[in-house]
Amino acid sequence: MNATHDLIAVFGGIFGLLAAFSAIGAGLKWRVSPAAPHAVIDNLNARIKAWWAMIVLIGAAIWIGKGGVIALFAFISFQCLREFISLTHTRIGDHRALLWVFFVFLPLQYWLIAIDWYGLFSILIPVYAFLLLPISASLGADTTRFLERAAKVQWGLMICVYCLSHVPALLTLQIDGYAGRNMLLIVFLVLTVQSSDVFQYVWGKLIGRHKVSPAISPSKTVEGLVGGVLTSTAVGAALWWITPFEPLEAGLIALIINVLGFFGGFVLSAIKRDRGVKDWGALIEGHGGMLDRVDSISFSAPIFFHLVRYGWA
Amino acid sequence: MKVDTLIASALCGFARLLTGVRATWRDSAPEPRPRVYYANHRSHVDFLLIWASLPPPLRRLTRPVAGADYWLTTPLKRYLINRVFRGLCIDRRPERHGPNPVTQMGEALAAGESLILFPEGTRNLGDALLPFKSGLHHLARAHPEAELIPVWIENLGRVMPKGTVVPVPLLCALTFGPAVTPQPDESRDAFLARARDALLALAPPAD
Numbered sequence: 001m002n003a004t005h006d007l008i009a010v011f012g013g014i015f016g017l018l019a020a021f022s023a024i025g026a027g028l029k030w031r032v033s034p035a036a037p038h039a040v041i042d043n044l045n046a047r048i049k050a051w052w053a054m055i056v057l058i059g060a061a062i063w064i065g066k067g068g069v070i071a072l073f074a075f076i077s078f079q080c081l082r083e084f085i086s087l088t089h090t091r092i093g094d095h096r097a098l099l100w101v102f103f104v105f106l107p108l109q110y111w112l113i114a115i116d117w118y119g120l121f122s123i124l125i126p127v128y129a130f131l132l133l134p135i136s137a138s139l140g141a142d143t144t145r146f147l148e149r150a151a152k153v154q155w156g157l158m159i160c161v162y163c164l165s166h167v168p169a170l171l172t173l174q175i176d177g178y179a180g181r182n183m184l185l186i187v188f189l190v191l192t193v194q195s196s197d198v199f200q201y202v203w204g205k206l207i208g209r210h211k212v213s214p215a216i217s218p219s220k221t222v223e224g225l226v227g228g229v230l231t232s233t234a235v236g237a238a239l240w241w242i243t244p245f246e247p248l249e250a251g252l253i254a255l256i257i258n259v260l261g262f263f264g265g266f267v268l269s270a271i272k273r274d275r276g277v278k279d280w281g282a283l284i285e286g287h288g289g290m291l292d293r294v295d296s297i298s299f300s301a302p303i304f305f306h307l308v309r310y311g312w313a
Numbered sequence: 314m315k316v317d318t319l320i321a322s323a324l325c326g327f328a329r330l331l332t333g334v335r336a337t338w339r340d341s342a343p344e345p346r347p348r349v350y351y352a353n354h355r356s357h358v359d360f361l362l363i364w365a366s367l368p369p370p371l372r373r374l375t376r377p378v379a380g381a382d383y384w385l386t387t388p389l390k391r392y393l394i395n396r397v398f399r400g401l402c403i404d405r406r407p408e409r410h411g412p413n414p415v416t417q418m419g420e421a422l423a424a425g426e427s428l429i430l431f432p433e434g435t436r437n438l439g440d441a442l443l444p445f446k447s448g449l450h451h452l453a454r455a456h457p458e459a460e461l462i463p464v465w466i467e468n469l470g471r472v473m474p475k476g477t478v479v480p481v482p483l484l485c486a487l488t489f490g491p492a493v494t495p496q497p498d499e500s501r502d503a504f505l506a507r508a509r510d511a512l513l514a515l516a517p518p519a520d
Contacts, residue, residue: 078482082333086484092438092474098481276518281484282335 003181006242010187011059018055021048040205046285054284054293058190062183067114069186070168074110079290080160080298081106083280087272088152093140097133097150101157105129109165116172125162130154159268159298160291166301173305173313175244184242189304192236192254193261193296200228200262217269229258244312253307257300264299268292317396324397325365325372328358332472332485336366339515340491343368347422347459350375350489351449353442353512354431355470357383363429363464364398366487375427376401378418401428415451422452422459432508438475442513445505453495453504460492461508465515488515 025045032038061072085098105125112121134150170185204224212220236254240247268291272278281289328334350363360377367375377394381402384394394400401421403414418428430452432445453461465488473480493511495504 082482082484085481086468090471092471095471095474095477095481099479102482103479281333283333 003184006181006184007062007187010184010191010239010242011055014055014191018048018052022052047287050284050287062186066168066171069171069183070110070114073164073168074106076290076294077106077110077161077164078102079283080164080280080294081156083283083289083291084156084160085153087275087277087280088156089145090149090153091140091142091144093142094137094149094153096140097136097153100133100136101129101153105157106161109161110168113165113169113172118169118172121165121169125157129157133157159295163298163302164294166305167297169305170308173309175308175312178244178312181242181244185244185308188236188239188243188250189257189301190297191239192232193257193300195235196228196232196258196261197265197296198228199231200224203227203231212266216266216273220266220269225262229255229262232258244308253304256307257304260300260303261296264296267299268295321372321397322369324361328361328365331480331482332362332469334362334366334485334487336487336489338489341460341462341489343371343489345371345374346427347425347456348375348427348462348492349418349422349430349449349452349459350427350462350464351430351432351508351512352464352466353516354433354436355438355466356436356473356475358473359431359466359469360398360400360429362466362469362485362487371427374425375429376421377429378403378414378431380405382406405434415448415455418448418452419455422456427459432505436475437470441516442509445509447501447505449508450495450501450504457494461494462492463490463508463512463515464488465490465512467517490515 022045025041025048028041029038029045032041057072061068064071081102085101090098109121109124112118112124133153137146137150137153167186167189170189171182173182173185175182200220201224203226204219204221207227208221208224210222211218212222212225233251233255236258237247237251239254240250243250245253268280272280279288280291283289284293287293352359352363360379364372364375364377377398377400379394379398379400379402381404384390384400384402394402401417403417404411405414418430421428430449432449433443434446435443437443449461452459467486467488468483469485471481472483472485490511493508499507
């Protein structure tokens with residue numbers, strides 16, 4: 001089958017679903033509280049509206065091609081990184097290291113995908129940034145909480161740039177019998193993991209009773225977690241026809257990335273909790289910041305990439 | 314006049330884009346009445362963020378109070394502060410001969426304008442807040458009709474610390490607090506300490 005044909009089918013389906021959700025959201029608003037604000041429904045509608053914008057953006061990037069997807073994820077990384085570092089304690093002595101992070105390592109990581117240099121792509125940040133950034137920070141001659149500052153900058157770079165860059169890196173894999181269809185791997189990953197977030201929210205709101213860990217996240221419930229992960233695992237299995245996997249494999253892989261995605265949100269919630277904030281930013285109405293939206297992708301993308309690379313490429 | 318307004322909007326837009334600034338009003342709201350916005354001071358462009366975060370009609374009525382020793386030194390800075398930002402340049406030196414800064418500021422308030430003031434008097438390169446200069450107290454006593462609104466500026470000092478050329482694109486946040494009013498029997502130092510505490514109360518918890 002033709003990749004363009006499949007992309008049109010998948011995006012057509014998403015647009016249809018979003019249109020249905022928008023109609024339901026508008027109907028709920030009209031039935032329940034047409035004039036007065038209603039916290040849950042207004043938040044739901046804001047989220048649906050933001051989904052439209054995000055899906056259109058991803059669709060446009062895919063339509064442009066490899067360059068568009070790389071540029072989109074470079075921008076997402078940039079926005080996440082500024083949200084992360086903004087909430088992290090750094091000092092004047094880190095200024096030069098931060099310039100390296102934003103203006104050298106981030107663009108370089110994505111440029112390596114563009115030129116298809118996998119060897120350096122996989123070690124640029126874990127090895128070279130890891131060694132060079134503390135050198136740069138040490139030249140700032142400020143030892144106050146030095147290890148903590150260096151560790152936080154490296155951690156932000158790993159989560160926001162290194163892990164996320166594995167999404168567009170899927171385009172560089174050579175899979176037998178799957179040539180020209182790699183874009184669909186990105187659609188599979190993003191759709192499965194993001195639908196897991198949505199279904200966890202929905203199941204949690206509907207039947208959520210038992211909190212997974214009130215100390216870390218007041219909104220995550222066991223019912224939401226199980227229902228969300230299982231539902232979106234079914235979504236992943238149902239999408240097997242756009243992947244190089246068999247239906248059962250697609251379901252298993254979807255389960256793995258959904259569980260990882262859940263823990264991505266969980267780990268970053270722990271950091272937010274520690275810093276005393278609810279969201280990483282206010283970029284996307286109803287969702288919070290960019291990092292709030294992609295934390296699950298950040299944790300699942302590298303593992304998904306490796307599974308495909310070692311199992312199918 | 315037209316060009317000046319255009320440059321002002323462009324600079325505000327650029328500052329907002331670079332810093333992604335988000336303004337939160339806590340127990341106060343943007344209102345067109347004489348006010349003194351007083352804030353912590355980390356960089357020369359602090360006032361620009363406050364200015365850019367105000368709704369445009371208020372922005373036109375709000376004037377940054379600027380040190381003449383910095384802003385009147387080159388033709389470009391002179392043009393920016395006088396024409397674009399409509400700043401109120403004051404002479405900070407104790408041995409000055411010109412008009413009294415408090416009188417100058419009072420005239421602006423009496424004319425229905427608002428001011429942006431940095432009561433630390435100079436850019437603070439460390440953490441927290443320096444002690445306040447007394448100008449804020451004189452101004453509050455002389456103009457009880459003007460509201461004193463504390464504004465905490467978070468992160469701008471990290472975007473472009475003193476002595477650096479390239480900014481780091483971090484996100485900045487502004488918190489506008491509730492108005493502070495001097496009490497009838499309050500001493501100068503007690504009032505300044507209270508105003509300072511009101512500003513510190515808007516800062517995120519230290520880590």
